[in-house]
Amino acid sequence: MKQQELLNIPPFTEGINRVDGKLKVTGAAKYAAEFNLPNMAWAVLVPSTITKGTISTIDTKAAERAPGVLKVITYLNAPKLPGYDSGKDPSKPPTGGGPLRLFVDNTVKFNGHPIAMVVADSFERATYAASLVKATYNKESFQTDASKVLDKADTPKGPRFADYKRGNPEEWQNAPVKVEEEYIIPIEVHNPMELSAIVAHWTADDKVTVYDKTQGVKSTQNAIAQAFKLPPDNVQVITKFVGGAFGNALRTWPHETATVMAAQMIKRPVKLVLTREMQFNSVGFRPYTWQKIRIGATADGKFTGLIHEARAQTSSFEEFTEGTVNMARFMYACPNVGTIYKITPVDTNTPTWMRGPGEATGAFALESAIDELAYKLNLDPIELRIRNHADTDPENGKPFSTKYLKEAYEMGADKIGWKNRPSKPGTLTEDGWLIGYGMGSGVFGAGRGRATVKATMQSDGILLLQTAVTDIGVGTGTAMTQIAADAFGIPSSKIKFELGDSSLPPSPTQGGSMITSTVGGAVHDACLALKEKFQQLIGNGGSDKPDYAKVLKDKGLQQLDVTITSSGSSEMRDFSSYSYSVHFVQVKVHPKTGVTRINKVVSVADSGHIVSPKTARSQVVGGAIGGIGMALMEEAVIDHRFGRYVNADLAGYHVPVHADIPQIDALFVNKPDYKVNPMGAKGMGEIALIGMSAAVANAIYNATGKRFRELPITPDKVMI
Amino acid sequence: MDEQYNEGLPDGQGQSAGNPRRDFLKKSTLLTAVALTPGVAVKAAENHVDEHVAAVFEKLPVDIEINGVKHNVLVEPRVTLLDLLREQLNLTGTKKGCDYGQCGACTVHVDGHRVNSCLTLAVMVDGKKVTTIEGLAKGDELHPMQEAFIKHDGFQCGYCTPGQIMSAVACVREGHAGSEMEIREYMSGNICRCGAYPNIVNAIMEVKAGGQQV
Structure with a gap:
């Protein structure tokens, strides 16, 4: 014990341990690629070596003759999938264009576009045979550098993306103090530790089971059913564990459909695991985005006008959009606000939402600009934010369901020791390092969708809850168990939560910080309904907390169950609901080498009642670390002469490692918001990252007096 | 004796193979190799017969003790320890995160030392003791x-x-x-x-x- 005190182990938060913890620490948790089926074959993709053009010849003879090869699939021999002819593809994003489809024609749309799939009886044989596929191409000129075609950016279709105006946004120009600056983030790649993978198994001519890495078993079920024109019930998607995703498994990508097709062609189960390199061009990324903030304030720090403009990359064949500029509309009280959002096509694969998504990109610009304005005004950045605090939603005039942002500022400032922050940058040193403090805030919508949960009291007294949600690692099963324990009034050890199977009652895709609210709400409602059913069974005068197993036995029942579909109340429409985060960072910067070290981090979440403290804390810590990566190291670099990534692996694409990360304080305001759901809980997956990169950049400015408006802030930039 | 080599073979190819490497050496003496006219050899190569022949004799017997259990497997020299564990022995607790030794997800112990199993060929651990995550706990008692x-x-x-x-x-x-x-x-x-x-x-x-x- 004494030794522990010496090692200064911080107390961990309360709350139950992760319900699937034992499976994860013993290696028993099974991820998509780990369902090894009898007679299974292995598939390997052959990527294009050019960036844009058409395949003129493709020679598969050598590959076909290689030992163990069962099939080589190209556009020349791939069957036409019935669902590709017509119909809406549920996997495609809400705006224009169409999703990529593999092996339908000879076009190459980006570097690494798969041109063939080799299926063999072992992984090594498939890999070797894939190297034997040779293609010649008609090359076309291409552009992969979005920064060169920003002037070609266009407003996406749909009212959500139209230019927004409140009052006269140009008012910023007449202010006595103003900031007009540009901010850039590079391409960032999710790079979860688990590689995208799928095992497809046709169990009958018209029935297929897939073990897939997806954030939504129902959406993948629909996408595959659509492509193969099958009734959805004939497609079963199983995703028991997801090894992180951060958005890259929100869609059903073409390699998944192609593997299902391969399994159909060879009449054997087929496994495909993408390589790490393919994670960069096959499953989305955070797009390169240029932003400009124009903001003006009165001498006492009242915002008079704000314009947030963004131009981001999309692919040549599909529009990808996200909420990059949304925060500017409602985060601060400002009478004159404008937002402009445009996308520009380049010859890469389509980007997709990456944790925090567009809001994280937008918050880097907005929260950096506000920091710049604070220095110009000679005001504390927190004080400037408080002077522009929005008491009601300035975008729609609605009251907030709850908002404890000011409390969050205070909690974080106290914890990090904000009072020690030098008001003049570059003035605090320690052992030859420059010390600086910075903060940034984040916000994300807190909603509740529709989910269906089946609650069953079994004869052994275990409450079984079932729904087709996935857990990408955030601890959904743990949070749901906690919610059920509270709602049903039994210990969490008596609850089993089953997820990750499309044949279970429907749940939405895990993303957008919605699951605790949506599925948790349905779990809560199902528990209450089952409790009610028991009360009716027992009759008046029965115990409020009966021995459920005994009741079932006495009544001669095997089990008692309810299936409940629930969603948010109509009352929600009268309010604006958001989760907020405030991140505080203390950095040290070495003036000669330009190295930045993160000394201290305090992240505060105002995300309603915290239902599962232990996993919630981990989620906030993890988001902060993701934000540190975004700020200091993450950048996928394309050599635009060839259109190819030059750092498509984890040695070249830097993410934070143990040595980069100190102890991190995660604090919670922990005040419930019962308007959103009966638990009073709001999402926190996105806010954990949103605003963090600005906090780091602002801290580096405080330490050095140098302002960095382009991420990542690597030592080479700092030392110059 | 023969069956023990079947473990690592796809499609049960080891059923009658015995020790293919030894068989191959028995059947193809140096003399018969020399007797092959160059023309025949070229033709065989063109038809990828050589690859099919290679596929049979290029597997090597490997004896490994994994989590206290002895395994005698036949593996191609290009098979990594990671893929042997995951794809052939169904020990999927060891993870593939990059295949380049950059992420550590595949870390196992070989004779007590931590190694990246994706950078270790299975033939390199012949005669050695491997511990994976599945072998860390003592029955139900976690490490x-x-x-x-x-x-x-x-x-x-x-x-x-x-x-x-x-x-x-x-x-x-x-x-x-x-x-x-x-x-x-x-x-x-x-x-x-x-x-x-x-x-x-x-x-x-x-x-x-x-x-x-x-």
Whole structure:
């Protein structure tokens, strides 16, 4: 014990341990690629070596003759999938264009576009045979550098993306103090530790089971059913564990459909695991985005006008959009606000939402600009934010369901020791390092969708809850168990939560910080309904907390169950609901080498009642670390002469490692918001990252007096 | 004797193969090799007969003790220890995160030392003892490091976890868990994208401080 005190182990938060913890620490948790089926074959993709053009010849003879090869699939021999002819593809994003489809024609749309799939009886044989596929191409000129075609950016279709105006946004120009600056983030790649993978198994001519890495078993079920024109019930998607995703498994990508097709062609189960390199061009990324903030304030720090403009990359064949500029509309009280959002096509694969998504990109610009304005005004950045605090939603005039942002500022400032922050940058040193403090805030919508949960009291007294949600690692099963324990009034050890199977009652895709609210709400409602059913069974005068197993036995029942579909109340429409985060960072910067070290981090979440403290804390810590990566190291670099990534692996694409990360304080305001759901809980997956990169950049400015408006802030930039 | 080599073969190809390498050597003496006219050899190569022949004799017998269980497998020399574990022996607790030795998800112990199994060919561990995450617990009794990971929530998605735990055990055994800074340095080969680093370090510190046998 004494030794522990010496090692200064911080107390961990309360709350139950992760319900699937034992499976994860013993290696028993099974991820998509780990369902090894009898007679299974292995598939390997052959990527294009050019960036844009058409395949003129493709020679598969050598590959076909290689030992163990069962099939080589190209556009020349791939069957036409019935669902590709017509119909809406549920996997495609809400705006224009169409999703990529593999092996339908000879076009190459980006570097690494798969041109063939080799299926063999072992992984090594498939890999070797894939190297034997040779293609010649008609090359076309291409552009992969979005920064060169920003002037070609266009407003996406749909009212959500139209230019927004409140009052006269140009008012910023007449202010006595103003900031007009540009901010850039590079391409960032999710790079979860688990590689995208799928095992497809046709169990009958018209029935297929897939073990897939997806954030939504129902959406993948629909996408595959659509492509193969099958009734959805004939497609079963199983995703028991997801090894992180951060958005890259929100869609059903073409390699998944192609593997299902391969399994159909060879009449054997087929496994495909993408390589790490393919994670960069096959499953989305955070797009390169240029932003400009124009903001003006009165001498006492009242915002008079704000314009947030963004131009981001999309692919040549599909529009990808996200909420990059949304925060500017409602985060601060400002009478004159404008937002402009445009996308520009380049010859890469389509980007997709990456944790925090567009809001994280937008918050880097907005929260950096506000920091710049604070220095110009000679005001504390927190004080400037408080002077522009929005008491009601300035975008729609609605009251907030709850908002404890000011409390969050205070909690974080106290914890990090904000009072020690030098008001003049570059003035605090320690052992030859420059010390600086910075903060940034984040916000994300807190909603509740529709989910269906089946609650069953079994004869052994275990409450079984079932729904087709996935857990990408955030601890959904743990949070749901906690919610059920509270709602049903039994210990969490008596609850089993089953997820990750499309044949279970429907749940939405895990993303957008919605699951605790949506599925948790349905779990809560199902528990209450089952409790009610028991009360009716027992009759008046029965115990409020009966021995459920005994009741079932006495009544001669095997089990008692309810299936409940629930969603948010109509009352929600009268309010604006958001989760907020405030991140505080203390950095040290070495003036000669330009190295930045993160000394201290305090992240505060105002995300309603915290239902599962232990996993919630981990989620906030993890988001902060993701934000540190975004700020200091993450950048996928394309050599635009060839259109190819030059750092498509984890040695070249830097993410934070143990040595980069100190102890991190995660604090919670922990005040419930019962308007959103009966638990009073709001999402926190996105806010954990949103605003963090600005906090780091602002801290580096405080330490050095140098302002960095382009991420990542690597030592080479700092030392110059 | 023959059956023991079947384990690592796809499609049960080992059923009648015996020891194909030895058989091949028996059947194709140097003399018969010389007797092959160059023309025949070229033609065989063109038709990829050579590859089919190679496929039979290029498998090597490997004896490995994995988690206390002896395995005699026939593997191609290009098969990594990681793929042998995951794809042939169905020991999927060891994870593939990059295949380039850059992430540490595939960390196992070979004769007590931590190695990246994706950078280790299966033939290199012939005659050695391998411990994977599946072999760390004693039956139902978890290893102290596994217990500490659960207690400190040293993971989220769990995919890097087996590698982190195998590395963490080795880190303590090597004497590299003397301080928080030292642990962070010696655990930096194991990437966690969910960002469980502080919790992992706390788990290791607790095990180290507890002084249990790891």
